[in-house]
Amino acid sequence: NAGVTQTPKFQVLKTGQSMTLQCAQDMNHEYMSWYRQDPGMGLRLIHYSVGAGITDQGEVPNGYNVSRSTTEDFPLRLLSAAPSQTSVYFCASSYSLGLAGDEQFFGPGTRLTVL
Amino acid sequence: AQKITQTQPGMFVQEKEAVTLDCTYDTSDPSYGLFWYKQPSSGEMIFLIYQGSYDQQNATEGRYSLNFQKARKSANLVISASQLGDSAMYFCAMRERTTGNQFYFGTGTSLTVIP
Numbered sequence: 189n190a191g192v193t194q195t196p197k198f199q200v201l202k203t204g205q206s207m208t209l210q211c212a213q214d215m216n217h218e219y220m221s222w223y224r225q226d227p228g229m230g231l232r233l234i235h236y237s238v239g240a241g242i243t244d245q246g247e248v249p250n251g252y253n254v255s256r257s258t259t260e261d262f263p264l265r266l267l268s269a270a271p272s273q274t275s276v277y278f279c280a281s282s283y284s285l286g287l288a289g290d291e292q293f294f295g296p297g298t299r300l301t302v303l
Numbered sequence: 304a305q306k307i308t309q310t311q312p313g314m315f316v317q318e319k320e321a322v323t324l325d326c327t328y329d330t331s332d333p334s335y336g337l338f339w340y341k342q343p344s345s346g347e348m349i350f351l352i353y354q355g356s357y358d359q360q361n362a363t364e365g366r367y368s369l370n371f372q373k374a375r376k377s378a379n380l381v382i383s384a385s386q387l388g389d390s391a392m393y394f395c396a397m398r399e400r401t402t403g404n405q406f407y408f409g410t411g412t413s414l415t416v417i418p
Contacts, residue, residue: 219404228312230394230410238404246405278348280406291338292396292406294348 190214194279194295201269201302209264209298211279219282220262221292224248224275231278237262269302276300304329307395309409316385317417323370324380324412326395332356335399337378339369342392342411351393354378385416 195210213220221236223246233246237256251273253265262281266273276299280292308327316322328337339351354362354369362369370379382389395409 221406223408228410230307230309231396231408233405233407236405276346280348290336290398291350291353292348293350294340297346 192279192281192293192295194277194298196298197296199298199300201266201300203269203271203302205269207266207269209266209277209279209300211262211264211295212260213262213279213281213293214260215281215293216259217281217283217293218259219290219292220256221246221280222252222254222262222264223278223280224273225278225297226275234264234277266300271302274300274302305409306330306407307397307409309395309412311412312410313413313415315415315417316382316389318387319384321381321383322385322414324382324393324395324414326378326380326409328376328378328395328397330376330397330399332399332401334401335397337369337371338396338398338406339367339378339380340394340396341389342394343388344391348394352380382414387416387418390414390416 192213218239222234223231232248235254237243278297279295282292283290335356337354341349352364352367354371366383368381392411394411397407
């Protein structure tokens with residue numbers, strides 16, 4: 189059981205480049221989400237999904253796209269990278285939806301630098 | 304308004320002493336969950352403890368306990384018998400049913416355990 193996996197662990201981009209951060213989970217979780225973590229700001233929700241084919245925006249969605257074609261995978265796409273997107277990105281998953289009490293399991297994070 | 308507020312950016316505690324990390328939350332949803340996560344310097348997010356809004360008793364997990372005061376909307380984390388390995392960032396989080404079970408995180412408290 190690998191839990192939540194993220195690739196790559198580190199990435200350097202130039203302004204204007206696009207890329208996809210990969211996230212996968214093998215726990216059959218319905219709920220998946222992407223966060224960015226910046227110093228002094230905690231974790232901020234970018235996008236989330238409550239099941240395959242369903243996604244929604246979080247607090248800071250601009251500049252990012254997501255899709256959820258399978259239960260397992262939830263990639264995050266940066267459309268045109270900007271220095272303001274330099275951050276650590278975490279993917280997380282949890283059981284559903286019906287109960288508020290299900291904890292989130294986090295991936296190891298991706299450290300992204302945009303020059 | 305902030306959903307989760309952590310007012311202590313940094314805390315110090317002597318080894319073997321107890322420490323309380325503060326967390327207040329804002330919600331009008333009667334069904335919600337409160338979580339604490341630990342983030343050591345290695346960067347991973349580790350789930351510590353959970354309290355449900357309908358739980359009558361304070362949650363405990365080993366040396367961690369959650370001081371849940373519903374009327375005051377506070378969910379403070381108490382770490383007893385601090386150890387050097389407790390030095391880390393600690394994040395309080397909340398999940399509400401009415402917002403699609405999104406998680407909201409505070410800005411975190413950096414705890415340093417002094418030998």
